[in-house]
Amino acid sequence: xxxxxxxxxxxxxxxxxxxxxxxxxxxxxxxxxxxxxxxxxxxxxxxxxxxxxxxxxxxxxxxxxxxxxxxxxxxxxxxxxxxxxxxxxxxxxxxxxxxxxxxxxxxxxxxxxxxxxxxxxxxxxxxxxxxxxxxxxxxxxxxxxxxxxxxxxxxxxxxxxxxxxxxxxxxxxxxxxxxxxxxxxxxxxxxxxxxxxxxxxxxxxxxxxxxxxxxxxxxxxxxxxxxxxxxxxxxxxxxxxxxxxxxxxxxxxxxxxxxxxxxxxxxxxxxxxxxxxxxxxxxxxxxxxxxxxxxxxxxxxxxxxxxxxxxxxxxxxxxxxxxxxxxxxxxxxxxxxxxxxxxxxxxxxxxxxxxxxxxxxxxxxxxxxxxxxxxxxxxxxxxxxxxxxxxxxxxxxxxxxxxxxxxxxxxxxxxxxxxxxxxxxxxxxxxxxxxxxxxxxxxx
Numbered sequence: 175x176x177x178x179x180x181x182x183x184x185x186x187x188x189x190x191x192x193x194x195x196x197x198x199x200x201x202x203x204x205x206x207x208x209x210x211x212x213x214x215x216x217x218x219x220x221x222x223x224x225x226x227x228x229x230x231x232x233x234x235x236x237x238x239x240x241x242x243x244x245x246x247x248x249x250x251x252x253x254x255x256x257x258x259x260x261x262x263x264x265x266x267x268x269x270x271x272x273x274x275x276x277x278x279x280x281x282x283x284x285x286x287x288x289x290x291x292x293x294x295x296x297x298x299x300x301x302x303x304x305x306x307x308x309x310x311x312x313x314x315x316x317x318x319x320x321x322x323x324x325x326x327x328x329x330x331x332x333x334x335x336x337x338x339x340x341x342x343x344x345x346x347x348x349x350x351x352x353x354x355x356x357x358x359x360x361x362x363x364x365x366x367x368x369x370x371x372x373x374x375x376x377x378x379x380x381x382x383x384x385x386x387x388x389x390x391x392x393x394x395x396x397x398x399x400x401x402x403x404x405x406x407x408x409x410x411x412x413x414x415x416x417x418x419x420x421x422x423x424x425x426x427x428x429x430x431x432x433x434x435x436x437x438x439x440x441x442x443x444x445x446x447x448x449x450x451x452x453x454x455x456x457x458x459x460x461x462x463x464x465x466x467x468x469x470x471x472x473x474x475x476x477x478x479x480x481x482x483x484x485x486x487x488x489x490x491x492x493x494x495x496x497x498x499x500x501x502x503x504x505x506x507x508x509x510x511x512x513x514x515x516x517x518x519x520x521x522x523x524x525x526x527x528x529x530x531x532x533x534x535x536x537x538x539x540x541x542x543x544x545x546x547x548x549x550x551x552x553x554x555x556x557x558x559x560x561x562x563x564x565x566x567x568x569x570x571x572x573x574x575x576x577x578x579x580x581x582x583x584x585x586x587x588x589x590x591x592x593x594x595x596x597x598x599x600x601x602x603x604x605x606x607x608x609x610x611x612x613x614x615x616x617x618x
Contacts, residue, residue: 233280234354235344239295239317240276240336245327247271251587269587274325274350276336277317290316295338325350356426394418394607395616397427402615404523409530411613412568412604413539416575417526418612419603420584421460423596429519433457434464445501447509456484458516461526461584463487465501465512483583487516487525494524533583539575543567553581553592555601569608576604 247270248254254268279289290313309317323344325333333350336342339357342350401407401414409417425431434457436443445466446454456466465484481489485501492498499512515521530539537550544550546564555577559570566574580589580600588596607613 232343232345232351233282234341235278235280235323237336237338237340237342237357238277238279238290238320239338240274240340242272242274242335245271245273254587265590271327272335273327274333274336276323276342276350277320278323278342278344279320280344284320287319288316321348323348323350394422394427394612395614397421398612399615400519401523404520405527406523406530408527409539410542410571412542412571412608413530413534413575415572415608415613416577416579416600416604417461417530418607419572419576419600420579422603423580423600424462424584425460427460429459429522430517431459431462432517433462434466436466447502447513449513458484458513459522460519461522463516463522463525465516483529484516486529488512490525490528491515491521494528530583534578542571544571544574553578556593569605572608572613573601573605577601 246267248257248263248268249270254270257263258265258268279287291310295309295313323342326349333353334356336350336353337357340353341355341357342353345351397418398414401417406414406417421427425433432449432453432455434455436446436454436456443454443456443466446456447458447465448454457464461483463483463486465482465488467482468485469482488499488501497511497515499515500509501512502509536552537544544566546560546562546566548562551560551562555574558564559566560574577592577597577600580586580597581592586596588594589600591597
């Protein structure tokens with residue numbers, strides 16, 4: 175389905191991102207000054223008056239075009255793991271560090287400049303950098319009228335490569351502080367518009383086919399409710415909140431999300447799937463199940479399953495469905511059956527229910543409390559709440575599962591140490607979701 179929300183930036187009203195408005199009751203505008211107040215106002219107010227268009231203050235903008243540059247570490251996961259395993263570099267030195275560079279449009283500041291073609295800019299962001307030379311002359315001119323910003327050195331877990339349509343927070347010195355709303359998530363500004371349009375399209379299509387299409391997932395509480403309506407309902411609220419935290423980090427809660435792009439030669443990229451437009455990806459769905467990797471980067475404790483999420487999905491599906499999926503290692507990239515199954519919301523929930531029960535074997539994911547010991551805390555989460563003998567429950571247990579799922583199941587670059595980076599962030603995310611009542615669903 176075409177994405178009309180990226181054709182232009184007209185959807186964003188002036189003042190929606192940044193409140194750059196004047197006080198209409200200000201005496202400076204109404205001219206209601208008298209002789210008595212003039213000197214006082216001039217001394218106390220006028221000299222302190224700030225220009226509302228002063229870009230030195232933090233403000234939001236929309237990414238038009240971006241790129242990321244590796245500044246340290248090793249970007250390829252396989253090469254990085256081999257280098258760490260053989261002792262050539264430490265895990266810390268091997269962790270990839272990037273800078274994001276982007277051309278930004280601040281609607282309230284650039285309203286006088288026509289919007290470039292956002293669809294072409296998104297395609298340019300996602301394709302080979304050389305293709306950017308093929309942008310229309312008019313779009314290049316419009317881009318040159320906007321401002322360039324860059325991020326501090328960061329890892330892709332903290333700030334993924336920016337894409338056209340992402341809403342980001344900027345400071346006044348050309349620095350990107352953080353991504354506020356990724357354009358690809360259903361809860362972002364563009365995502366909310368896109369979700370409504372896509373949902374209407376899906377339901378109309380389903381009506382023709384005689385089916386009822388599921389309503390789109392719009393946020394965390396809806397995601398929790400959908401998990402509880404599936405076979406995942408056997409698990410504790412704390413465990414489901416940990417799954418939520420990881421799904422949010424991996425895909426923005428999108429069942430059809432795709433990532434870990436591979437070219438069609440070399441390494442294990444021959445197993446990647448073409449999405450129909452020439453893009454070859456290895457990871458799919460809420461939890462980015464990787465079909466290219468044979469095993470998880472971080473092996474769980476003895477007795478747990480060791481296949482990667484994607485390979486595990488294929489084996490599970492074939493054991494439970496008449497239709498048999500195969501991994502294509504012939505570099506064709508054409509695998510419609512697997513592509514459809516692994517991007518299906520209900521099928522992902524079914525798989526995760528089975529896989530988590532068989533993978534998380536060192537502690538009971540159905541329990542509402544767990545007593546800490548070397549057995550139940552195999553990765554060694556530190557902190558007073560997780561000392562041996564402590565009974566962990568509630569928000570602390572949500573942290574526990576968010577971190578353990580990141581560490582043993584997701585195995586992202588920043589998840590390899592359970593007490594650092596992404597494992598900690600996902601643990602905190604699970605804890606915060608639990609504290610604010612998200613685990614109860616949308617009725618809390």
